[in-house]
Amino acid sequence: MSDHEYTPKSKFGKWFNDRLPLLTLASHLTDYPTPKNLNYWWTFGGILTFCLITQIVTGLVLAMHYIAHADMAFDSVEHIMRNVNYGWLIRYIHANGASMFFLAVYIHIFRSLFYGSYKSPREIIWIIGIIIYLLMMAAAFLGYVLPWGQMSFWGATVITNLFSAIPLVGEGIVTWLWGGYSVDNPTLTRFFTLHYLIPFLILGLVVLHIWALHVPGNNNPVGIDIKKPSKDTVPFHPYIVIKDGFALLMFMIVFAFFVFYTPNILGHADNYIEANPLVTPAHIVPEWYLLPFYAILRSVPDKLLGVVAMLSAILILAALPWLDTSKIRSAVFRPLYRQFYWILVADVLILGYVGAMPAEGLYLLVARVATAYYFLHFLVVLPILGYKEKTLPVPLSITEPVLGGSPNLALAKNKENFKD
Amino acid sequence: MSEKKVKRRDFLFTATYAVGAVGAAAVVWPMIDQMNPDASVKALASTEVDISSMNPGKTITVLWRGKPVFIRRRTQEEIAEAKAVKLEDLKHPEKDEDRAKNPEWLVMLGVCTHLGCVPLDQKGDYNGWFCPCHGSHYDTSGRIRKGPAPTNMEIPEYKFVNTNTIKIG
Numbered sequence: 001m002s003d004h005e006y007t008p009k010s011k012f013g014k015w016f017n018d019r020l021p022l023l024t025l026a027s028h029l030t031d032y033p034t035p036k037n038l039n040y041w042w043t044f045g046g047i048l049t050f051c052l053i054t055q056i057v058t059g060l061v062l063a064m065h066y067i068a069h070a071d072m073a074f075d076s077v078e079h080i081m082r083n084v085n086y087g088w089l090i091r092y093i094h095a096n097g098a099s100m101f102f103l104a105v106y107i108h109i110f111r112s113l114f115y116g117s118y119k120s121p122r123e124i125i126w127i128i129g130i131i132i133y134l135l136m137m138a139a140a141f142l143g144y145v146l147p148w149g150q151m152s153f154w155g156a157t158v159i160t161n162l163f164s165a166i167p168l169v170g171e172g173i174v175t176w177l178w179g180g181y182s183v184d185n186p187t188l189t190r191f192f193t194l195h196y197l198i199p200f201l202i203l204g205l206v207v208l209h210i211w212a213l214h215v216p217g218n219n220n221p222v223g224i225d226i227k228k229p230s231k232d233t234v235p236f237h238p239y240i241v242i243k244d245g246f247a248l249l250m251f252m253i254v255f256a257f258f259v260f261y262t263p264n265i266l267g268h269a270d271n272y273i274e275a276n277p278l279v280t281p282a283h284i285v286p287e288w289y290l291l292p293f294y295a296i297l298r299s300v301p302d303k304l305l306g307v308v309a310m311l312s313a314i315l316i317l318a319a320l321p322w323l324d325t326s327k328i329r330s331a332v333f334r335p336l337y338r339q340f341y342w343i344l345v346a347d348v349l350i351l352g353y354v355g356a357m358p359a360e361g362l363y364l365l366v367a368r369v370a371t372a373y374y375f376l377h378f379l380v381v382l383p384i385l386g387y388k389e390k391t392l393p394v395p396l397s398i399t400e401p402v403l404g405g406s407p408n409l410a411l412a413k414n415k416e417n418f419k420d
Numbered sequence: 421m422s423e424k425k426v427k428r429r430d431f432l433f434t435a436t437y438a439v440g441a442v443g444a445a446a447v448v449w450p451m452i453d454q455m456n457p458d459a460s461v462k463a464l465a466s467t468e469v470d471i472s473s474m475n476p477g478k479t480i481t482v483l484w485r486g487k488p489v490f491i492r493r494r495t496q497e498e499i500a501e502a503k504a505v506k507l508e509d510l511k512h513p514e515k516d517e518d519r520a521k522n523p524e525w526l527v528m529l530g531v532c533t534h535l536g537c538v539p540l541d542q543k544g545d546y547n548g549w550f551c552p553c554h555g556s557h558y559d560t561s562g563r564i565r566k567g568p569a570p571t572n573m574e575i576p577e578y579k580f581v582n583t584n585t586i587k588i589g
Contacts, residue, residue, distance in 0.1 A: 154537060158553060161536040176452075180461045182486030190455065278481050278488050280538040284553045298554055303534060303570045359555050 028214070033233035034240050035220035037398045041111040042218070043247030044104050050248055051101040052206065056199050058094040059143075066146065068192035070185035073148035074274040092263040098140050099266045100255050102289035105133060109317075114341055116329030117219040123321040125212040130318045132205050135198050137290065137314075142195035148188065149271030150281050156183045156191070158284060162297075165304040182277060222398055223330025232398040283358065291355030292348050296374070298359040299367040309371065316378050323378050325386025333392040337385055344377050466589030468581065471525075479541045481530055484588045488530035488538050489576060490549075491586065494560060499523045501547065502561035512571045516561045519575055527578050527586060528562045534569040549573070 006027040008014045017023040065084050067076040080087035109129070112118050118126035145156045160177050164170040179186030217228050226232040234240070258266065266288060270281045286294050296313050300306035316323075331338045347370050354367040467484045469491060474480065479492040494502075502516040503523075520526045530549075532539050537553035544550030544557035546565045551558075556567030563572040578588045 154553075158535040158537065161534075164536075176456050178457075179455055180457050180486055184461075184486045186455075186458070186461065277483065277486060278538065280540075280552060282552050284537065298568070301568055303568060306568065 030235065030237040031229075032214060032236040033217065033229035034236050035218050035226055035398060036232060036234045036239075037220050037222060038218065038240065038243070039221055040243075040247055041107065041114075042220075043244045044108040044111065046244035047104045047248055047251050048101070048108060049206065050251075051097060051104055052199065052202060054097050055094065055101060056203070058090050058097060059196070059199065061090050062094055063196065066192075068146070068189050070148065070188050070275075073146060073188060077147045089259070092259045096255065096258045096263060096266065098143065099258070099287070099289065100251075101136065102140070104251070105136060106289070109133070110345065112219075113344070114331045115219055115221060116223055116324070116326075116331070118321045119324065119329050120321065121216045122213075122219060125209060126321060127318050128205055128209045128212060130314070132202055132209065133317075134314065135202050135205070139195060139198040139202070140287065140289070142191045142198070144287060145188065145191045146195060147271060148275045150273045150275060150279075151268045151271040151284070153183060153275035153277065154280055154284050155286060156187065160187075162307050162310075165307040167304070184277075219329060220398065221330060221332065222395060223328065223332070224394055224397070226398060285356050288352065288356070291353075292351035293355075295351040295355030295367045296371045298355070299364065299371040309375075313371075313374060316375070320378065320382075324382045326382075326389065326391070327386070328391045328394060330394075333394050334385075334389060335392065336389045340377060340381050340385065344374075347373050347377070466587060469586045469588065470584060471586055472584040476524070481538075482588070484576065489588055490526070490528055490530040490541070490562075490573075492526045492541075493524055494520070494526055498547065498560040502559060502563075505559065505561075505563075511564050514561075514563060514572055519561050519563070519572070522580070525586075526560075526562060527575065527588065529574040529576055531573065532556055532569055533564065533571045533573060534567070539573070 006017075006024045008017045008023050013023055062080065065076065065080045065087065067073060077091070080091050082088075084090075112126065112129075141155070141159055145152045160174055160183065163173045163177065166173060175181065177187070178184065179190065217226075220226070229235075268285070273281075285291070293310050293313055297306045297310040300309045326334060326337065328334055331341055350366065351370045351374065354363045354370065357363040359367070464485065467482060467489075469480070469482050471480075471491060471493070474491070474493045476493050476495045479490055481488045481490055483489070499516070499520075502520075505516070507513040507515065516523070519528070530538050532551040532553065534551065534554050534556050537551050539549035539551040539556070539558060541549060544566075546557050546559035548560045548562060548565075549558040550556070551567065551569065554568050556569035557565050558569075558573060559565050561572075562575075564570070576588055578586055581587045
């Protein structure tokens, strides 16, 4: 995989590297040729790695003080908030960190949608990403149950009951998930175990995600294949490291704003009431990052089909590399796709909004239209667009639009080769 | 392949795979089954409820197997309303007589059959129950009338131990 042979300078380094080529790996990561036109939308991979590490570190610390028991969980969270040194800070970082993680992942996903990063030869990177996204949702849901507040309890009840929609075995699966006849202590302890496990699964998948990325290399805003290394690329270090670092700092300002100024704005007040199996809160809503899918679930009047629609809305993304029939990656050169892309963005935002509203009247109607459009975009618009759309001419290299300038493509191409 | 004679080694391989698969399944099953309700959960199977102080129009909620059970002493109007409904108007057709053996007493699981929330008493378009989570309306017999829930609220096994006590489970 390495683009050049690497030999450590020191004698010990050479001895070690012959036995475990860690230094070769470090050299590959440092010199990794990166397209030189990557914009700030490409910095979210690094930001997401930061988010994952933050969640793991703060989560480990919280687990030292949290007690996974139905009678004690709620009090132990308050104990963390009031008694544990800096407990409030660690918990607020962890709770808001989940939201920041999703904010970053949505930007990361929509960046891929805009620049066609999911297309050949990057399908496996994309599918691993979708699996990571699914695991993130699972981890977020499980983690939200742990404080054992009203929203925790009823959120857990509603989500686990989704499985009861499965014909024949549904009820049995739900009882198995609960370890009882309702959400109770056995449910809490297993949710804690799984919440602890999933971040490490994600970490493993992130390694595969990056590994798969380093085979073809990064996509870029122009969306063309580039020779690497060439004058279209720069080494990852220091160029991308500095750019990622700067973006990360900006991101951390937003993160810190939530943690220090409005730590509860993304949560629900109901979750500061201890779980009560006899009273359902008047209005149950999931965390903001799950709202679009919640809206899809509620927009279908049938229980089983609602669940199927919600799951399909996520899984359809995995088929995206084959649903999008256009050979051109970047939306920059796809004038029609670019418009449909922004309609999709608006559609998802609308779904998120109606997901937070009661499922009745106009909200329900809007949710149904938006749900229909969501599927239409992936199943009808994208496959047809690839054949019908008249795309703009794509440059031959990243440098060409800036320096090539020649209307004669052959000449520009020739010039490229000459400069190498 | 078909012309090849089956050798002792092929038999050994097949037998090894088969025994290995059975062994793996035997180890996996306890790992799965440990998540099912344990003996202590199953032991809490029945609850007795004192209903002597209940007047018509009153509902109490008791916990049975960690789930709420509604016990409602229905008014004459509610009983009449429940009996007047035509079966063909129902999404999940059940006669009121089959749901409330003693028409004055309705005993049912207070769990919405959509996704398991607890419906609110005396709310909704049918004077019965209304689930705030996803907007299911139930009538005075706990039957689904409007909204996403697929079936009526479940009637648990129960009996009158004497005139003042109901045993659920």
